[in-house]
Amino acid sequence: DQQRSLAASIRQESLWLRATVENLLSLTRLDEGAVHLNRQEVELQEAAVQALQHTGTRQTDHPVTIDIDPDCTGFLDGRLMVQLFVNLIGNAMAHTPAQTAITVTGRKQGDQVVLEVADDGPGIPKEVREHLFEPFCRKSTTIADSCRSMGLGLSLVHSIVEAHGGSISYRDNAPGACFCIKLPCTGETDEAIDTECGRRCADDQPAADGV
Template structure:
């Protein structure tokens, strides 16, 4: 009974943290979008000013889209059991789909993609696209423009190995200790969001572990590497407990 009460209290704490994050974080981009739209429609602005306001609207809308997608996925993971609909998928197809939906600022980074011809795994393709989207967006948001982002994939025996590598400032030890925890507060800036709602990397970890895989964060000189290993084979339909 004590364990159940503690678990329920923990769930309530997570929900309260999520609601606080939503109320604060969604208000800011919505206010920015509304103010920018009003200025664009009511003021005589120069071409440079119009471009700046339009860019701001685009960036805030993109962040809102990513946040909503993560929240929708979180609602799915909130069930006690989630069925993974696995099939044989090519990693290059997953990366291609992810790149079609990531932050538009990806165009400001040279992309280096190296996927082995036999890099095929028995995975839930839709969830793995979300994994790649979050990792690529993380690299885009936290590295200087013009620095390369590398995506590497290979088959190593019975495992699919994926690396997402950037050349940003890296992650200090305090951040690394709780890097994959959800609901980061602004007083502790995590690598998966410039605002306080840290959902992206936590969702990545949940999805990878649901596939019986592992994810680690490695510091490089310079930059960071997120290293994922996933089983290449498994049962076609598998029910897995998501621990979020």
């Protein structure tokens, strides 16, 4: 029993470390403009479902509902869209108590897709909100292991959204937190291969722990 417990802890720590390194690399490349977006027509419902698969055992502690309309598509970088959902869903799981419900919705509005990732947890303190998308911003909380967060997840999400010409904002969910993302759903397919922003497919990426 002790060996199994230690092995599980080692695995969780290694996944967290790998996610942190990947977030650092992606964030650095995005901020330096070294990323070439590999734009393809992406179904955001499918991207969210793929992202949910990377949350691992935490799914049992946080019921997640994905409600994205089928017409929510856009000429986007599919790998980065999965990473966006991985960070937002993983962030909500890491900073809310067990059994906190998480809802991912998507609706098309004109030439934009509006995505929302919301939870019914304790929300985010007012003093933290204006720094949410800065690297290494961390929410003070008593949730286990959240103190180790390096505060990269939301900063990376912000950079991904900006790289696609979109916007991201935060609002209270009364109770809980809600992140609203607006992305353009028009554009052209780009067949070029992305060689700068990571070597592995997003399907191989774990969920990232961190605001």
